[in-house]
Amino acid sequence: GAVVSQHPSRVICKSGTSVKIECRSLDFQATTMFWYRQFPKQSLMLMATSNEGSKATYEQGVEKDKFLINHASLTLSTLTVTSAHPEDSSFYICSARIAGDETQYFGPGTRLLVL
């Protein structure tokens, strides 16, 4: 099956720093990648949708200047949490979709802890 990786799996940073999370589709080309955030004991919240070579589409309430998304190639999307604060601590998950396939394939997630 399609494999999606994320790096790093866990990151701890100081408040005010920026953190970059990578999402890669390892064995397929992802026309669309998605970034989700999951709070403890809650469902997945879609943050943004990114298509290769174009600007990401952010969901309502998600600050695009805070969460920078770059989809540089068909196999790589990055999420940068800028000037991170403790309330940004969360579990961030990316997913990728192959053109013509309704299924999204999820990465293993990145645990971010901002001190």
Added chain:
Amino acid sequence: DQQVKQNSPSLSVQEGRISILNCDYTNSMFDYFLWYKKYPAEGPTFLISISSIKDKNEDGRFTVFLNKSAKHLSLHIVPSQPGDSAVYFCAAPPVETSYDKVIFGPGTSLSVIP
């Protein structure tokens, strides 16, 4: 306004018995449904899907049933195993966005007791 609902936040089942996870939706335009399984601190993994042209789809121990008139679907796991303990999300891609934005239910945490 939740378009995909999972009204049971948790479920406990004895090993070997059947687990039934329920999901209700409000939008009659949904025509494709997915179930994902998620372990703590991991990304969701795709489990099984069903198209609205079917009322049942089976894959090994997992069967999904769809009742379009009731806007209800359910995931059956038989027999349940301890390794099935996880959070199960029901999801539906809205037709009008070409499956780009999958709407997830809140999830049901399944505990299979040995």
